Amino acid sequence: xxxxxxxxxxxxxxxxxxxxxxxxxxxxxxxxxxxxxxxxxxxxxxxxxxxxxxxxxxxxxxxxxxxxxxxxxxxxxxxxxxxxxxxxxxxxxxxxxxxxxxxxxxxxx
Amino acid sequence: xxxxxxxxxxxxxxxxxxxxxxxxxxxxxxxxxxxxxxxxxxxxxxxxxxxxxxxxxxxxxxxxxxxxxxxxxxxxxxxxxxxxxxxxxxxxxxxxxxxxxxxxxxxxxxxxxxxx
Numbered sequence: 001x002x003x004x005x006x007x008x009x010x011x012x013x014x015x016x017x018x019x020x021x022x023x024x025x026x027x028x029x030x031x032x033x034x035x036x037x038x039x040x041x042x043x044x045x046x047x048x049x050x051x052x053x054x055x056x057x058x059x060x061x062x063x064x065x066x067x068x069x070x071x072x073x074x075x076x077x078x079x080x081x082x083x084x085x086x087x088x089x090x091x092x093x094x095x096x097x098x099x100x101x102x103x104x105x106x107x108x109x
Numbered sequence: 110x111x112x113x114x115x116x117x118x119x120x121x122x123x124x125x126x127x128x129x130x131x132x133x134x135x136x137x138x139x140x141x142x143x144x145x146x147x148x149x150x151x152x153x154x155x156x157x158x159x160x161x162x163x164x165x166x167x168x169x170x171x172x173x174x175x176x177x178x179x180x181x182x183x184x185x186x187x188x189x190x191x192x193x194x195x196x197x198x199x200x201x202x203x204x205x206x207x208x209x210x211x212x213x214x215x216x217x218x219x220x221x222x223x224x225x
Contacts, residue, residue: 002151009149036214041218043113043199043218044214044216046213096157096165097214099144099151099153100151101149101151
């Protein structure tokens with residue numbers, strides 16, 4: 001049973017465009033919402049994270065938007081670059097992290 | 110600082126066999142978590158060990174087990190392998206565990222298991 005639902009499964013964006021990945025959760029005990037980035041042949045690595053008392057967090061070209069009442073959060077990648085091509089996982093955390101199924105992002109040059 | 114090291118990186122087994130995977134966490138990290146990664150399912154939590162004790166467990170059958178040693182190194186074992194066990198098994202370490210202040214997990218590159 002997936003506690004965090006992630007969409008889309010994959011997306012293709014042109015260089016310089018915006019990539020948007022959406023996640024929804026059910027468990028209201030989650031108090032930590034990270035995003036992990038995974039390149040082929042590598043393990044996932046923390047990209048950016050947010051706590052539920054904040055509605056938005058920005059780090060460089062990456063922004064998390066968080067809607068507590070809707071139990072949804074999203075990752076926006078601005079000015080997407082070929083080096084951003086990777087699989088992105090959202091997660092919700094209480095005593096453990098529950099991950100979404102992942103979104104494969106391909107940035108075309 | 111060395112990262113999380115997993116061995117072996119690749120292995121092939123046949124149905125009914127058993128397998129042991131090893132994980133060396135980042136020095137100083139006391140928590141080790143294991144995840145199973147399959148296409149379309151994302152990362153499924155197996156278990157977490159902290160100071161040699163299993164602290165949390167996911168919804169996997171008893172064929173999946175693990176342990177942690179006094180130096181924080183961890184092993185996971187899968188007995189009576191099934192075709193559906195083919196996956197990338199990821200180990201992650203953290204300072205205080207997934208419930209810690211930052212919750213950041215540091216992942217290894219995984220052990221890719223193929224069951225024939």
